[in-house]
Amino acid sequence: MIAEQRSVRDLRTTKPDKICIMILDSETKAVELPEHHGDELRLWLRLLTCTTLIEGEVRSRLRERFDVTLPRFDLMAQLDKVPEGMTLSDVSKRMMVSNGNVTGLVERLVESGHLDRRTSDADRRVQVIRLTKAGRAEFRKMAAEHELWIADVFGDLTPKDVRELMRLLAKTKASAQKSAKARAG
Amino acid sequence: MIAEQRSVRDLRTTKPDKICIMILDSETKAVELPEHHGDELRLWLRLLTCTTLIEGEVRSRLRERFDVTLPRFDLMAQLDKVPEGMTLSDVSKRMMVSNGNVTGLVERLVESGHLDRRTSDADRRVQVIRLTKAGRAEFRKMAAEHELWIADVFGDLTPKDVRELMRLLAKTKASAQKSAKARAG
DNA sequence: GCCAATTGCTTGAAACCTAAAGAAATCTGG
DNA sequence: CCAGATTTCTTTAGGTTTCAAGCAATTGGC
Numbered sequence: 001m002i003a004e005q006r007s008v009r010d011l012r013t014t015k016p017d018k019i020c021i022m023i024l025d026s027e028t029k030a031v032e033l034p035e036h037h038g039d040e041l042r043l044w045l046r047l048l049t050c051t052t053l054i055e056g057e058v059r060s061r062l063r064e065r066f067d068v069t070l071p072r073f074d075l076m077a078q079l080d081k082v083p084e085g086m087t088l089s090d091v092s093k094r095m096m097v098s099n100g101n102v103t104g105l106v107e108r109l110v111e112s113g114h115l116d117r118r119t120s121d122a123d124r125r126v127q128v129i130r131l132t133k134a135g136r137a138e139f140r141k142m143a144a145e146h147e148l149w150i151a152d153v154f155g156d157l158t159p160k161d162v163r164e165l166m167r168l169l170a171k172t173k174a175s176a177q178k179s180a181k182a183r184a185g
Numbered sequence: 186m187i188a189e190q191r192s193v194r195d196l197r198t199t200k201p202d203k204i205c206i207m208i209l210d211s212e213t214k215a216v217e218l219p220e221h222h223g224d225e226l227r228l229w230l231r232l233l234t235c236t237t238l239i240e241g242e243v244r245s246r247l248r249e250r251f252d253v254t255l256p257r258f259d260l261m262a263q264l265d266k267v268p269e270g271m272t273l274s275d276v277s278k279r280m281m282v283s284n285g286n287v288t289g290l291v292e293r294l295v296e297s298g299h300l301d302r303r304t305s306d307a308d309r310r311v312q313v314i315r316l317t318k319a320g321r322a323e324f325r326k327m328a329a330e331h332e333l334w335i336a337d338v339f340g341d342l343t344p345k346d347v348r349e350l351m352r353l354l355a356k357t358k359a360s361a362q363k364s365a366k367a368r369a370g
Numbered sequence: 371g372c373c374a375a376t377t378g379c380t381t382g383a384a385a386c387c388t389a390a391a392g393a394a395a396t397c398t399g400g
Numbered sequence: 401c402c403a404g405a406t407t408t409c410t411t412t413a414g415g416t417t418t419c420a421a422g423c424a425a426t427t428g429g430c
Contacts, residue, residue, distance in 0.1 A: 037336040039347050044239065044335045046354045051236040052281050053358065054229065057365045063389085071416065089378060096237050098418055103380055105416080125378045125425045149364075150229045151222035156360035157353075162224050165353045168346055169231045173238060175341035179334075180242045244418085254418095256386065274408060283388050288410055290386080310395045310408040376427070386417070397406070 047172075054153055061149055066142050071097075073146070075105055076114065076131060076139040085130035087120075114138065232357075239338055246334055251327050256282075258331070260290055261299065261316060261324040270315035272305075299323065 059070045078094050079086065086094075092102045106129055109115040114135030120126035131139060154162065244255045263279050264271065271279075277287045291314055294300040299320030305311035316324060339347065 037332045039344070039351075040336045040339040040342075041332050043339060043347055043351055043354075046351060046358070047232075047236055048240070049281075050354050050358050050361065051232055053361045053365070055233070056281065057361065057368075059388085061368070069388095069415070087378075096234075096241065097416090099379065100381075100419080101417055108415085123378080123426070127379070147222045147226050151225045152367075153361045153364045154225040154228060154357065155364060157225075157356060159224070161353055161356060162228055164349065165357070166224075166228055166231060168342075168350045168353070169228075169235050171342060171346060172339065172350070173231070173235050176235065176238045176242065176338045179338045179340060180238070183242075183246070248419090254385070272408080282386090284409065285389085285411075286387050293385085308396070308408085312409070372430085374427100374429085376425100378425080379423085381422080382420090384418090387415080389414095390412085392411075393409085395406100395408080398402105398404085400402090400404105 054150075057153060058146070058149060062142070062146075065145065066138075068142065071105055072109060072114075073139075073142060075102075075109065076135065077143065079115070079129065079131045080136065080139050080143070083130070085116075085128045087126050087128055091129070109135070239335075242338060243331070243334060247327070247331070250330065251323075253327065256290055257294060257299075258324075258327060260287075260294065261320065262328065264300070264314065264316045265321065265324050265328070268315070270301075270313045272311050272313055276314070294320070 055070070062068050062070055062073055074095060075091065078091055088102050088106065089099065091106075092099045095102070106115060106117065106127075110117050110129075113132060115129050116132045116135075117127055117129045120128050157165070240255065247253050247255060247258055259280060260276065263276055273287050273291065274284065276291075277284045280287070291300060291302065291312075295302050295314075298317060300314050301317050301320075302312055302314045305313050342350070
């Protein structure tokens with residue numbers, strides 16, 4: 001079982017099982033490792049730090065300026081893109097959160113008048129939700145500022161940096177999806 | 186109020202308020218926008234997608250293999266780096282979560298025998314927490330597999346990709362911190 | 371038509387998280 | 401020394417989140 005877990009893609013080409021890799025990192029010092037995965041781990045931690053940092057910043061600003069939570073904003077953002085509305089399942093897939101989570105979130109947003117919810121005629125299991133007129137207006141106001149915040153957060157990156165990051169993150173996403181699929185499927 | 190919010194770094198050097206920027210992006214098509222922030226927004230969404238994807242994957246595997254949650258794993262990871270222990274405030278700063286959050290998290294980990302907690306002699310407000318022997322042993326086991334999962338998740342990236350991502354994310358982090366500080370400070 | 375599997379959503383329990391307020395200990399400038 | 405500010409941690413209230421279990425509607429095979 002563990003042996004299977006260890007068949008990491010990195011090592012597929014190396015045949016023996018006990019190879020030691022000698023790494024000379026001029027910036028720090030020489031390190032010797034049986035398997036060299038430290039870089040990926042550091043990369044992951046840095047990715048996580050960036051996201052957490054920015055997410056916290058956006059969360060604070062949304063609360064300060066509009067007294068709204070990030071999940072609500074995200075849900076409204078999804079709906080803004082599709083005026084004819086979407087099902088709860090669609091939302092949960094797009095937001096990458098659990099189904100039960102969306103139920104509660106939608107409940108509160110319907111309650112506050114931002115969302116409109118109706119049972120589908122074709123399939124009575126399905127709930128279609130849309131932004132109300134008021135909900136859409138409020139979201140647009142928030143979204144406009146939000147875009148400026150984000151631009152500011154990434155303000156020190158050159159256009160080239162942005163393009164390069166986009167490219168590398170696309171590659172990362174594909175790699176991660178492949179890895180997730182390999183485990184589950 | 187809004188006017189203040191609009192002083193985005195990008196635009197600081199431009200004096201008039203209604204400049205239109207003409208951007209010729211050879212890869213896509215010419216676009217004309219009063220302010221060009223769409224790229225940053227897309228970048229942010231992609232960053233968030235990557236992190237959410239990987240985080241979900243790690244969360245699943247931790248639960249499956251070790252029946253442990255990600256926050257607990259993260260907390261133990263922080264403590265593993267500092268054998269002599271740290272204060273709750275240290276932990277909350279490092280993990281970038283609220284103070285009250287750490288209180289509950291630590292409570293449960295002390296309960297389950299993974300953590301050891303004691304009041305500091307020098308300052309009786311301070312609680313110092315450390316991994317117990319059992320806690321450390323269990324963490325090391327989890328960490329070893331975790332490192333392989335992460336290597337697998339980033340498996341399709343070349344070493345050069347990894348280096349470049351590290352560099353760009355470092356720049357992103359610095360930019361985001363500067364932006365956050367400018368708002369708060 | 372009928373039964374089983376699937377799909378869409380809801381519910382409930384436990385954990386996680388934040389912001390804000392509060393309690394206790396310590397520090398600091400008279 | 402001592403009152404006020406600060407620091408450290410806990411508590412509280414309100415949400416968010418996941419997972420698992422469950423219900424209801426639909427679909428597909430026979």
